[in-house]
Amino acid sequence: MKTLGKKIRLLRHQKGWSQEDVAKRLDISIPAFSKIETGITDINLSRLEQISKLFDMTVVQLLTYNDTEQQEKYITELETISKRLQERESEVIQLQKKIIDLFEEIRRSKLLA
Template identity: 40%
Template structure:
């Protein structure tokens, strides 16, 4: 069962309308309806909110969803864009591009760490000379 189907089933189990569920999740009715129909990606914050609202573990929403990929980007300042789940079959190319981008970011991080280590060495040498 896909995540959006589980969310719909949980809503029905609670005897809530889409409007009631949307209100509890701090969403518009249309936004909630699109999410529930699988017409919109669900970011990690929405998954967490759904788990909270429906009182289930977030992993319960993701379990047995074999075609789910959690996509996390580097923009952690904007938590709304922190991560999204995607149907793998629809977004395999996006995932491959993201993995390549993550590799580039890791390489940049390693270069920055090396540069910072060099700066530390130079600062220590400067400090020793001034003493």
């Protein structure tokens, strides 16, 4: 059951929910939900159905959920964001160079005046 708890925790994090948020939605205490995530408490079928509905999944999807696809999606997204960041950094460097050039031009014009 520990792996199921890990899956539930991962899904909760992906939704941006706290343990308190999920506990309220399941109408259980925060410690009770924490025990589900850590695998201390076994989940009965009705609770499993309740959790799967909460995450818009079937029980089978929840039980067989594999975060590998999600991780691949995140890696691709991270690579895209990293590339954009590098492009922005290049733009910033170019703008800094322009500012330095303009500063030098202003300084020279003041010296000649």
